Amino acid sequence: MLDLSRLSLEQRQAVLAGDGPLLIVAGPGSGKTTVLAARIAYLVVGRHIPPTSILAIAFATKAARELRARLVGVLGDAGRAVEVTTFHALGLRIIRQWREELGFGPGPLAVYDDREARALLVETATALGLDTTRETVPQLVATLTRHRLRGEPPKDADPLHPLAEAYETALRRRCAVDFPAMLTLPLRLFETHPEALRVCQDAYRHVLCDEFQDVCAAQYALLRRLTEAHGNLTVVGDPCQTVYGWRGADVRFLLHFQRDFPRARLIHLHQNFRATRRLVELANALGAELAYGRPLRSDNPLGDRARLYLARDEATEVAFVAQEIERLRAVGEVERLGEVAVLYRTNPQAHRLGVALRQHGIPYWVRGRGDLFARREVQDALAYLRLAYDPADTAALARIINIPPHRLSRLAELVSRQPTPAHDLPPLAQPLGPRAVADVEALASVIDELHAQSARGGPYLLLDAALDRSGYRDWLADQMDGAQRLEHLAELRRLLVTVDTNQADWLAEGHLSDDVDTADEADQVVLTTIHAAKGGEWRVVFVVGVEEGLLPHTHALAHDADMDAALEEELRLAYVAVTRPRERLYLTCSRWRQRGDQRYRCQPSRFLHGLPLDSSEGNSSR
DNA sequence: TGACAATTTGTTTTT
DNA sequence: CAAATTGTCA
Numbered sequence: 073m074l075d076l077s078r079l080s081l082e083q084r085q086a087v088l089a090g091d092g093p094l095l096i097v098a099g100p101g102s103g104k105t106t107v108l109a110a111r112i113a114y115l116v117v118g119r120h121i122p123p124t125s126i127l128a129i130a131f132a133t134k135a136a137r138e139l140r141a142r143l144v145g146v147l148g149d150a151g152r153a154v155e156v157t158t159f160h161a162l163g164l165r166i167i168r169q170w171r172e173e174l175g176f177g178p179g180p181l182a183v184y185d186d187r188e189a190r191a192l193l194v195e196t197a198t199a200l201g202l203d204t205t206r207e208t209v210p211q212l213v214a215t216l217t218r219h220r221l222r223g224e225p226p227k228d229a230d231p232l233h234p235l236a237e238a239y240e241t242a243l244r245r246r247c248a249v250d251f252p253a254m255l256t257l258p259l260r261l262f263e264t265h266p267e268a269l270r271v272c273q274d275a276y277r278h279v280l281c282d283e284f285q286d287v288c289a290a291q292y293a294l295l296r297r298l299t300e301a302h303g304n305l306t307v308v309g310d311p312c313q314t315v316y317g318w319r320g321a322d323v324r325f326l327l328h329f330q331r332d333f334p335r336a337r338l339i340h341l342h343q344n345f346r347a348t349r350r351l352v353e354l355a356n357a358l359g360a361e362l363a364y365g366r367p368l369r370s371d372n373p374l375g376d377r378a379r380l381y382l383a384r385d386e387a388t389e390v391a392f393v394a395q396e397i398e399r400l401r402a403v404g405e406v407e408r409l410g411e412v413a414v415l416y417r418t419n420p421q422a423h424r425l426g427v428a429l430r431q432h433g434i435p436y437w438v439r440g441r442g443d444l445f446a447r448r449e450v451q452d453a454l455a456y457l458r459l460a461y462d463p464a465d466t467a468a469l470a471r472i473i474n475i476p477p478h479r480l481s482r483l484a485e486l487v488s489r490q491p492t493p494a495h496d497l498p499p500l501a502q503p504l505g506p507r508a509v510a511d512v513e514a515l516a517s518v519i520d521e522l523h524a525q526s527a528r529g530g531p532y533l534l535l536d537a538a539l540d541r542s543g544y545r546d547w548l549a550d551q552m553d554g555a556q557r558l559e560h561l562a563e564l565r566r567l568l569v570t571v572d573t574n575q576a577d578w579l580a581e582g583h584l585s586d587d588v589d590t591a592d593e594a595d596q597v598v599l600t601t602i603h604a605a606k607g608g609e610w611r612v613v614f615v616v617g618v619e620e621g622l623l624p625h626t627h628a629l630a631h632d633a634d635m636d637a638a639l640e641e642e643l644r645l646a647y648v649a650v651t652r653p654r655e656r657l658y659l660t661c662s663r664w665r666q667r668g669d670q671r672y673r674c675q676p677s678r679f680l681h682g683l684p685l686d687s688s689e690g691n692s693s694r
Numbered sequence: 695t696g697a698c699a700a701t702t703t704g705t706t707t708t709t
Numbered sequence: 710c711a712a713a714t715t716g717t718c719a
Binding site: 133315319 | 703
């Protein structure tokens with residue numbers, strides 16, 4: 073049945089803990105995913121809880137997928153029936169289910185990314201007569217987002233109140249949600265429609281939340297509401313790994329869990345099963361600086377010391393990484409390249425790494441952001457698809473009405489201000505001249521054709537038709553980087569081939585998925601930000617750019633108001649990074665770094681101080 | 695007035 | 710280095 077023999081005593085306690093609130097504080101490498109999966113399995117097998125009434129929440133879609141895979145491994149088909157999702161996907165589903173109650177009209181929900189959301193906010197702010205300069209806008213976005221993630225809209229007296237209201241109305245009018253709305257709207261719904269709350273509460277008899285140290289107030293409120301009837305809430309987290317403070321994460325929900333849930337059981341998992349003992353010691357040395365930290369225990373083999381490489385410049389630094397990977401592969405220490413990851417603080421660092429790895433003929437895979445769904449051409453293509461499925465999707469129309477450029481930019485402005493379906497546009501285009509009217513009519517007929525086709529073929533065929541009929545493909549080909557951007561669309565097409573045709577949801581879900589790893593990761597080195605690496609583990613890990621200015625990032629040093637908090641988050645980030653490898657850890661930094669056309673002198677990170685490291689200096693390459 | 699090119703700027707992390 | 714902003718041409 074359920075085999076718990078390979079679990080430690082503490083792990084078993086966590087798995088078998090009874091009903092009610094349960095807090096598992098689990099350090100890195102303590103097997104928390106295993107425990108989470110085993111606990112769910114135990115609920116199903118041992119306690120006969122129907123899998124469909126168990127809700128497991130992760131932060132990233134990737135993590136959710138991994139957990140689901142584990143569950144299928146342990147439980148088979150029953151594992152598939154467990155609801156494993158992310159906060160945002162859950163929120164989106166709830167919004168969809170009660171769309172009318174939330175004041176949305178018919179038609180598919182559009183998901184606005186940060187760019188679109190910002191544009192809408194600027195528009196509403198301008199309409200309200202607020203000044204929207206380059207300095208004020210980021211402020212505005214930040215403050216408003218902070219309010220929303222806290223689950224507390226600005227009070228009536230707050231000068232931001234009218235903007236918050238107007239922005240929300242604007243979203244509703246366009247039938248759109250942005251990321252914070254996926255959390256705040258369900259909360260609102262639960263306030264105003266208790267019957268909806270009841271339905272959601274009744275659906276799940278057990279709720280489990282991974283990465284609990286990273287929940288924001290709105291997410292925490294969501295968890296509380298969902299479980300307030302029965303209190304069967306299991307949360308797993310590590311206060312030393314909060315790295316999403318800028319996104320509203322508040323570790324106090326974990327620290328004060330027992331205050332909010334007096335009956336809560338607390339279990340610590342602090343034995344590390346992942347890394348060699350020397351690496352665990354290094355992690356402990358770094359973690360000693362952290363508040364709320366507890367040292368990790370380890371009975372693992374001693375292993376090798378971590379290595380610090382001081383490069384002269386970035387080129388030398390990335391060359392070292394490539395050469396070292398080559399060497400490890402040559403001596404047989406690395407069999408599959410998927411056992412190796414390179415971690416960095418900022419996305420642009422991936423570029424130089426890619427160059428070096430390519431030069432050495434080492435296949436690699438860049439994980440996380442920068443890919444598909446963030447790209448403009450992909451968004452455009454998706455907007456065409458949205459229109460094909462629903463010609464009345466005015467948000468999608470507003471996006472593509474002048475792409476490729478017709479003579480419709482005036483009209484585009486109108487549509488974004490006052491949503492109008494394409495069919496009703498010709499009168500509006502009248503004053504712009506006969507050519508504009510003709511263009512609008514041509515556009516409307518293309519949309520009609522696509523709509524007619526939408527019922528027949530799969531999404532990828534529709535994509536082909538959309539790109540050809542609209543002239544988008546031809547237009548894009550002539551643009552800057554046209555070939556490369558067409559390649560992105562080809563990638564989208566490949567993805568769409570695998571999509572379940574009858575699922576109307578995939579369009580919206582696409583915005584939530586943080587990676588498109590159809591590629592086989594097994595034989596490719598993984599390049600990832602430290603943030604996106606959280607939860608991952610590899611045999612060999614390189615952490616590059618461990619310098620003042622990158623890790624800790626200058627941004628964390630700038631504003632002295634909350635400098636301590638910001639700096640500590642950087643330290644936690646470093647802690648996350650060094651706790652990823654199983655066997656081998658390399659830290660590298662560069663003495664010089666190029667940014668724009670200026671060279672900067674760099675100092676090794678303060679976090680390296682006092683760590684047990686073998687240092688070497690690079691002077692070979694030029 | 696609108697499309698497009700060149701310049702310039704300001705840079706974390708992501709659901 | 711990409712996006713916003715300004716400048717130029719039709």
